[in-house]
Amino acid sequence: MPHELDQILISHKQPDFRNRLGKFLDSKLGLSHFGVGAPNRHTVEEILDKFVENENRVAELLAEYTWTFDKVKLTPEQFRIRKEELEKAHKEIDRKLLKSIRQAIENVRKYQTEIFIGNFKHPGIRYTPIKRVGICVPGASAPLPSTVIMCAIPAQVAGVKEIVVVSPPRYEGSIHPVTLAVCHELGIDEVYRIGGTQAIAALTFGNKTIKEVDKIVGPGNQWVQTAKQLVFGTVGIDSIAGPSEVLIIANEKANPAWVAADMLSQAEHNPGCAFVFSTSQKVAGNVLEELKKQVEQISRNKETIACLKVHSGIAVFANMDDLIKEVNEFTAEHLEIQCGEQSREIAEKIENAGAIFIGDYSPVAVGDYWAGPSHTLPTGISAKFFSPLSANDFIKSTSIIEYDKEKLAVCAEDIIRLAEIEGLDAHAKSIRIRQED
Amino acid sequence: MPHELDQILISHKQPDFRNRLGKFLDSKLGLSHFGVGAPNRHTVEEILDKFVENENRVAELLAEYTWTFDKVKLTPEQFRIRKEELEKAHKEIDRKLLKSIRQAIENVRKYQTEIFIGNFKHPGIRYTPIKRVGICVPGASAPLPSTVIMCAIPAQVAGVKEIVVVSPPRYEGSIHPVTLAVCHELGIDEVYRIGGTQAIAALTFGNKTIKEVDKIVGPGNQWVQTAKQLVFGTVGIDSIAGPSEVLIIANEKANPAWVAADMLSQAEHNPGCAFVFSTSQKVAGNVLEELKKQVEQISRNKETIACLKVHSGIAVFANMDDLIKEVNEFTAEHLEIQCGEQSREIAEKIENAGAIFIGDYSPVAVGDYWAGPSHTLPTGISAKFFSPLSANDFIKSTSIIEYDKEKLAVCAEDIIRLAEIEGLDAHAKSIRIRQED
Numbered sequence: 001m002p003h004e005l006d007q008i009l010i011s012h013k014q015p016d017f018r019n020r021l022g023k024f025l026d027s028k029l030g031l032s033h034f035g036v037g038a039p040n041r042h043t044v045e046e047i048l049d050k051f052v053e054n055e056n057r058v059a060e061l062l063a064e065y066t067w068t069f070d071k072v073k074l075t076p077e078q079f080r081i082r083k084e085e086l087e088k089a090h091k092e093i094d095r096k097l098l099k100s101i102r103q104a105i106e107n108v109r110k111y112q113t114e115i116f117i118g119n120f121k122h123p124g125i126r127y128t129p130i131k132r133v134g135i136c137v138p139g140a141s142a143p144l145p146s147t148v149i150m151c152a153i154p155a156q157v158a159g160v161k162e163i164v165v166v167s168p169p170r171y172e173g174s175i176h177p178v179t180l181a182v183c184h185e186l187g188i189d190e191v192y193r194i195g196g197t198q199a200i201a202a203l204t205f206g207n208k209t210i211k212e213v214d215k216i217v218g219p220g221n222q223w224v225q226t227a228k229q230l231v232f233g234t235v236g237i238d239s240i241a242g243p244s245e246v247l248i249i250a251n252e253k254a255n256p257a258w259v260a261a262d263m264l265s266q267a268e269h270n271p272g273c274a275f276v277f278s279t280s281q282k283v284a285g286n287v288l289e290e291l292k293k294q295v296e297q298i299s300r301n302k303e304t305i306a307c308l309k310v311h312s313g314i315a316v317f318a319n320m321d322d323l324i325k326e327v328n329e330f331t332a333e334h335l336e337i338q339c340g341e342q343s344r345e346i347a348e349k350i351e352n353a354g355a356i357f358i359g360d361y362s363p364v365a366v367g368d369y370w371a372g373p374s375h376t377l378p379t380g381i382s383a384k385f386f387s388p389l390s391a392n393d394f395i396k397s398t399s400i401i402e403y404d405k406e407k408l409a410v411c412a413e414d415i416i417r418l419a420e421i422e423g424l425d426a427h428a429k430s431i432r433i434r435q436e437d
Numbered sequence: 438m439p440h441e442l443d444q445i446l447i448s449h450k451q452p453d454f455r456n457r458l459g460k461f462l463d464s465k466l467g468l469s470h471f472g473v474g475a476p477n478r479h480t481v482e483e484i485l486d487k488f489v490e491n492e493n494r495v496a497e498l499l500a501e502y503t504w505t506f507d508k509v510k511l512t513p514e515q516f517r518i519r520k521e522e523l524e525k526a527h528k529e530i531d532r533k534l535l536k537s538i539r540q541a542i543e544n545v546r547k548y549q550t551e552i553f554i555g556n557f558k559h560p561g562i563r564y565t566p567i568k569r570v571g572i573c574v575p576g577a578s579a580p581l582p583s584t585v586i587m588c589a590i591p592a593q594v595a596g597v598k599e600i601v602v603v604s605p606p607r608y609e610g611s612i613h614p615v616t617l618a619v620c621h622e623l624g625i626d627e628v629y630r631i632g633g634t635q636a637i638a639a640l641t642f643g644n645k646t647i648k649e650v651d652k653i654v655g656p657g658n659q660w661v662q663t664a665k666q667l668v669f670g671t672v673g674i675d676s677i678a679g680p681s682e683v684l685i686i687a688n689e690k691a692n693p694a695w696v697a698a699d700m701l702s703q704a705e706h707n708p709g710c711a712f713v714f715s716t717s718q719k720v721a722g723n724v725l726e727e728l729k730k731q732v733e734q735i736s737r738n739k740e741t742i743a744c745l746k747v748h749s750g751i752a753v754f755a756n757m758d759d760l761i762k763e764v765n766e767f768t769a770e771h772l773e774i775q776c777g778e779q780s781r782e783i784a785e786k787i788e789n790a791g792a793i794f795i796g797d798y799s800p801v802a803v804g805d806y807w808a809g810p811s812h813t814l815p816t817g818i819s820a821k822f823f824s825p826l827s828a829n830d831f832i833k834s835t836s837i838i839e840y841d842k843e844k845l846a847v848c849a850e851d852i853i854r855l856a857e858i859e860g861l862d863a864h865a866k867s868i869r870i871r872q873e874d
Binding site: 096097099100101103104111114115117120122124125128130131140142143144145146178214215225229230232233235236237239240257258261262264265267268269294297298299304344347350351352353354355356357358359360361362363364365366367368369370371372373374377378382383384385386387388390396397398399400401402403404405407408411413414415417418419421422423424425426427428429430431433434 | 705837840
């Protein structure tokens with residue numbers, strides 16, 4: 001009997017391969033593309049405008065939108081999580097879990113410190129930390145403590161003095177205690193139970209309830225991401241993120257069961273996209289069979305199957321060169337390479353990807369929680385220009401220029417010539433006047 | 438007889454100082470602030486939407502908007518500057534000017550190479566150049582060849598393979614030959630005579646006329662900047678720039694004539710903002726007198742006086758500590774420090790500025806054309822989170838994660854615990870399945 005997932009297996013040689021992949025690429029693009037996939041852009045704009053136009057009514061607006069979107073009634077003094085609530089959450093967290101969290105924190109801090117470029121020394125440039133940063137932590141009924149770790153530690157490594165965490169009140173009208181415990185563990189005491197566009201508005205424009213920040217980072221749904229796009233430039237923004245995706249390169253050495261498990265771990269994000277590119281028809285077929293088997297064992301299998309059918313695929317290629325070409329076009333957020341000892345060599349040829357997971361024992365979950373690099377990664381095709389969030393996103397540079405009398409005299413005529421051709425006479429005069437004494 | 442510029446001299450102690458400065462800061466903010474200072478945002482959105490919705494009519498739309506905004510009639514084959522036109526411009530450029538341009542290019546290339554971090558080595562991160570980049574070059578009747586130098590060389594140092602230059606056809610229906618000559622000198626042969634929102638739309642969404650780019654950088658008016666804000670995330674964007682500004686710190690050692698000359702060189706940008714913060718009432722007064730005298734000698738003095746009256750000021754502070762505090766709040770694009778041998782020490786205390794010009798012989802013009810750092814700098818208060826454009830803006834990083842069987846076994850239980858607390862069962866399963874063999 002045919003299985004409803006059978007349709008996701010396609011061949012590179014099939015005439016509809018480019019259509020299928022093209023359609024997927026379109027949907028990837030659509031998720032971030034201006035004017036497409038952002039049906040609520042004008043609604044988001046209206047909310048932001050309300051905050052700009054009613055700067056004395058910010059607390060009321062926050063309460064109003066929190067009721068509309070999160071169905072929670074809050075008074076102004078309830079937005080900020082009280083110190084006692086943070087302490088209590090930390091005190092009551094499962095000790096084994098806290099131990100795991102502490103090791104994850106150590107791993108992330110080590111990696112971020114090692115890749116930090118803020119100590120770069122050159123007389124013509126100086127790096128300084130951004131002063132005040134807002135972190136968006138998604139808040140479904142389950143907590144996302146890993147997002148606090150993956151966003152706040154890079155900021156701390158960079159030397160950010162003030163870190164603010166916002167998360168919607170989706171867990172019993174507050175934020176899940178594990179998320180609060182992680183904030184407390186990291187010494188973050190400015191935590192607000194607000195989310196969505198209204199949180200971005202409050203962080204951007206500032207008010208009596210929350211002081212404005214200099215940069216906003218972190219994941220979120222379309223209400224958060226569209227708002228982040230619209231306030232870019234008024235504050236700093238890390239990147240605009242869409243649904244999470246994985247692309248797995250699997251040659252004949254790949255273990256089909258593991259490949260299928262990794263596809264499912266992405267699809268469970270719902271929406272999440274999981275693609276496999278393989279040079280082996282046999283492996284591709286086996287991955288599909290494993291997928292059918294394993295999908296039955298996970299909790300929300302109906303939604304996951306739907307997600308796999310729409311946003312996923314297993315594609316077979318004639319050879320690795322063709323495959324790699326498509327991978328670079330695809331520009332995956334997460335790219336797994338399960339190709340035995342060939343994996344590293346393939347990784348060298350990848351031009352565009354958010355994160356590359358090399359070999360059989362590096363599933364995406366290792367990066368999500370543990371290895372060190374942030375799990376806040378560029379989605380869609382944005383790894384063509386965005387980078388994973390890192391400590392380097394929390395500094396800014398200042399150029400330093402210092403000329404003395406002799407040095408300026410040598411180049412004065414050149415500068416005057418360049419200024420005059422641009423019609424900027426006063427620029428030329430500012431050089432000339434210093435040659436007169 | 439009182440001079441109309443007298444009003445720009447204010448004291449830190451005057452009750453209206455904070456109002457004056459506050460008003461200025463508001464206007465700085467307003468220039469970049471969402472919903473304020475962007476009266477044409479919806480018009481810009483409509484233009485962008487037109488390009489998204491009419492992907493087969495892009496050439497027509499470009500022609501239509503070029504006629505509307507630039508009053509130039511172009512056919513589709515005229516958008517791109519022909520190779521012969523680039524060669525001719527280069528052949529005919531004044532030889533002395535070319536020599537100055539070549540030295541400027543060498544200075545910029547040296548600096549950008551020295552501060553480039555793309556060769557950073559760490560097993561967990563890899564930097565790669567962005568593949569295709571668009572550079573916006575403003576095109577009034579005067580050419581801005583320096584913008585080509587300041588944007589294209591950082592891209593070349595980073596290893597960008599495809600560089601596209603766009604500039605509006607404001608010089609005899611084309612682009613000024615000096616700008617074209619600089620493009621040719623730098624080996625850039627993809628140059629289009631288009632500007633404004635329509636150029637951003639074409640570069641972002643791509644079409645038969647121009648292939649889409651991965652990142653757009655460079656200065657421009659509100660039509661360009663607002664469009665850049667709205668397409669952020671669909672493509673990479675460097676920053677959102679408003680009018681240019683200088684803030685000059687002048688103590689009793691400053692030369693009032695030079696300070697005034699530097700204010701004028703900023704004000705001639707029209708709009709441009711020029712502020713002086715001084716600890717000396719005497720110097721402040723002398724700067725004002727110099728300003729009145731020198732403004733008479735520059736070409737467009739009426740506009741410059743208007744600009745100085747609205748967007749500029751000379752403020753006197755009781756002491757240097759108070760002054761520096763305000764400087765860090767002000768967050769200048771260009772910050773000059775003309776305080777004799779104290780200049781360097783003051784520079785150390787600056788937290789927020791796009792570029793710092795230390796000492797009497799470092800006017801802004803040195804940075805605009807010559808010293809090495811890009812003159813594309815964060816304006817408004819955005820130096821709190823944006824950096825000067827540099828070679829580091831033309832790379833993106835990929836995280837690299839590689840675990841083996843033993844390494845994964847050690848942390849498997851931790852990762853499973855962290856995944857399960859987030860309710861992500863399939864994530865946990867992707868680890869567990871690898872522990873079973």
